[in-house]
Amino acid sequence: GQQLNQSPQSMFIQEGEDVSMNCTSSSIFNTWLWYKQDPGEGPVLLIALYKAGELTSNGRLTAQFGITRKDSFLNISASIPSDVGIYFCAGQRVQGAQKLVFGQGTRLTINP
Amino acid sequence: GAVVSQHPSRVICKSGTSVKIECRSLDFQATTMFWYRQFPKKSLMLMATSNEGSKATYEQGVEKDKFLINHASLTLSTLTVTSAHPEDSSFYICSASGLAKETQYFGPGTRLLVL
Numbered sequence: 001g002q003q004l005n006q007s008p009q010s011m012f013i014q015e016g017e018d019v020s021m022n023c024t025s026s027s028i029f030n031t032w033l034w035y036k037q038d039p040g041e042g043p044v045l046l047i048a049l050y051k052a053g054e055l056t057s058n059g060r061l062t063a064q065f066g067i068t069r070k071d072s073f074l075n076i077s078a079s080i081p082s083d084v085g086i087y088f089c090a091g092q093r094v095q096g097a098q099k100l101v102f103g104q105g106t107r108l109t110i111n112p
Numbered sequence: 113g114a115v116v117s118q119h120p121s122r123v124i125c126k127s128g129t130s131v132k133i134e135c136r137s138l139d140f141q142a143t144t145m146f147w148y149r150q151f152p153k154k155s156l157m158l159m160a161t162s163n164e165g166s167k168a169t170y171e172q173g174v175e176k177d178k179f180l181i182n183h184a185s186l187t188l189s190t191l192t193v194t195s196a197h198p199e200d201s202s203f204y205i206c207s208a209s210g211l212a213k214e215t216q217y218f219g220p221g222t223r224l225l226v227l
Contacts, residue, residue, distance in 0.1 A: 040221070040223070041220050041221060042207075042218035042221045044218070045217060045218075099161065100216060105154075107153075
């Protein structure tokens with residue numbers, strides 16, 4: 001099925017560094033969501049974005065809904081070991097109406 | 113709030129048997145539940161969408177007679193893998209959205225191994 005273009009696919013960083021990842025699409029989405037998945041677990045919602053241009057923070061995480069509605073980014077500041085995992089972006093074409101389209105995921109590895 | 117559970121967390125079964133996986137919304141009413149399948153190091157693939165009290169809508173390529181979905185109440189949906197085969201081995205994850213349909217909350221997943 002169709003997926004969002006998420007990049008980078010993987011990141012290897014030092015503890016304390018900032019992280020940035022993004023998702024792009026050729027079509028418009030009206031909701032953008034960012035999830036984190038730990039090994040053997042289900043995705044956990046980090047941030048939900050509902051308006052174009054919206055910038056939302058959740059602790060050290062900040063995400064933005066692109067003004068064109070075709071992209072979103074997630075930043076993590078001052079990374080810590082527990083940030084390790086796979087981050088997925090997901091979009092809904094129609095707000096609150098069912099299907100999510102997922103990105104391929106960004107695997108984050110942190111060297112202590 | 114918005115907690116979704118799945119049971120069992122992992123199951124091993126013999127080829128040809130059927131396996132039922134439960135998905136429950138613990139603290140909200142889930143009008144819609146979704147079933148996903150995830151292969152190692154891959155993203156989530158939507159299998160079907162189920163609304164309480166109605167038949168599930170399956171994604172293209174997903175066999176409805178193979179993957180039976182029942183959403184009999186606002187807090188429970190079940191996925192039954194019928195006549196399981198080794199190629200059905202995978203990580204199955206459900207999600208649920210509430211009356212406001214604001215977003216999807218995911219369960220912890222069920223790892224199925226068919227021998």
